[in-house]
Amino acid sequence: MAQSEQLLSLYRQMLIIRYTEEQLARSHQMGLIHGACHTYVGEEAIATGVCAHLRPDDAVFSTHRGHGHALAKGVSPREVVAELFGRATGCSQGRGGSMHLFKPEVGMMGTSGIVGPCILQATGAGYSFKLLKTDQVGVAFFGDGAVNNGAFHEGLNLASIWKLPTLFVCENNMYATEVPFAYSAGNPHVGNRGPAYGMESLTVDGNDVLAVYEAAEEAVRRARGGEGPTLIECRTYRTRAHAEGMRDGGYRTPEEVEEWKARDPITRYNEWLLKNEEAGTETLAEIEAEVKEMVADAEEFARNSPWPEADTVSEHVFNQG
């Protein structure tokens, strides 16, 4: 069980993701974001609960819906917003955008526009850490869509046969873009697939930050201790459209969306903190105000940041020493 300070830190981290995403959605409507923008609204508990156990030298590999992972891994809202604005101050210096957020200095090894490779790369980080005899871990965040991809099968098998220190965190939000997982998967469960690979696996409520926190704590402990990889299925839901600006109807009902909004991870956790007297309304309001200020500052920073110099466009294709 997390200590009081940690409990508030989880709340704050979820808010950083939520407010940043809501800001990005507004900025997208204003035309300040130039490409795709897939928000993590509704799924904040997962990145928050997992990354709470990670050190800066642990390696996270993420997806197209990766803003939350970057923020939870320690990339600042300023660097994330500036990257989506295409500015030189962004975490990828304007070369990446939403789907290529990199900050290896804090172990954020990239979000990706292709579904699947993060699973293999986190396996590879596990291989490095095993070979170098460190106690670091590699973590892959991926959606239910990736579970039907060959990378899932190959990556889990490789991590299992070599007992690599890797976490496979499946954020099952029920739809691959708009294709239901219930339609596209012969086995509608992910958390019971570990035994097929000789691996520990479990399913948790992905909208319950403490449930994710506890599952990840055990998985990270096992990985650091040389006990091998874990597959964690987190059942969750994205409450905004697949991408900002896209229609969001036809494949799911308004009733379903409302039902999941009622299970909002931040509201639930807020209520839990109050009910269990871990925090008072005043404390939580202070955190909310502080995070709002942080996100407003990030937006202003990004808007006032310089564009990348066009004559740098060919830099970094190859190592420059």
Place this chain on the structure above:
Amino acid sequence: MRELTYVEATLEALDSAMARDPSIFVVGEGIGERGGNFNTTVGLYDKYGPERLCDTPISERGFVGMCAGAAMTGTRPVVDFMFLDFILDAFGELVNQIAKMQYMSSGRLKMPILLRGAIGIGHSAATHHSGSYYPIFAHIPGFRVVVPAIPSDAKGLFATALQSDDPVLFLEHKSLLFNRGDVPEGDYAIPFGQARMAREGSDCTVVAIGSMVDKSVAVCDKLAEDGISAEVIDPRTIAPLDMATILESVSKTGRLLIVDETFQPCGVGAEIAAQVIDEGFDDLDAPIRRLNGAHVPTPYSPPLELAIVPETNDIEQSIRNLLAE
């Protein structure tokens, strides 16, 4: 100087680098105790153990993607594909991830990964074990593409590949693997992007790649008996490509033939020809000619297989035709 085979030469470079650098590990099918289908890792398993000589399942996309993640986190993977054809199952990992990672991360991630495999047509290997594919990789920003022709180059270029922080495709023609040649002892590295003058001459320039280098030199030696003086250039690396050496030779000879076993359309010869036209048009005394393998999948039956590969008589005829233009 002592002689080694082409494979022994790369093995010497690999062994020496692994002894110095504990972050180097090799993955592939049968590269552990078995020592590699083409003897590429013979003896290393006993020295460095199963984690550094890591036998894999038949899971090309899996272990290539895995090695991308390893290269991003402090180790230096060597992927031994056995036959290069198998790399195609990992094409997305290569092009979308490995080639682009340094750029996407603004140079804060490195991608020190060496991808090696046997290429080329021969021994009725048929169409799933005969591919070369290097023009495809040379087309993509981010790859170094190495195609050594002789054992001493194989060793020196392999050493450079093991020091590179960029992804390197190291492509070894099957017909060359057990050729013997003089190989210096000790460590040495040959920089990428420096062609080798395989034979000096003044009447025409022949740029030959991989298995076509020795064949072209043999043909030109024979043509010398007829008073024909042909120069043979081995680019050694396709990316980067040493155009300066090629242009200098063409400025001397005025005639250019490119001999390449793999496909002509959108190929290395097309690129070289275009660059010579751009930079050396006034030096040309004749049209640039290309001699390539046929643009077909590789057939199995020996007479069919023989019909698609440039042979010495084809090279000789192409040079004679070029000189008659």
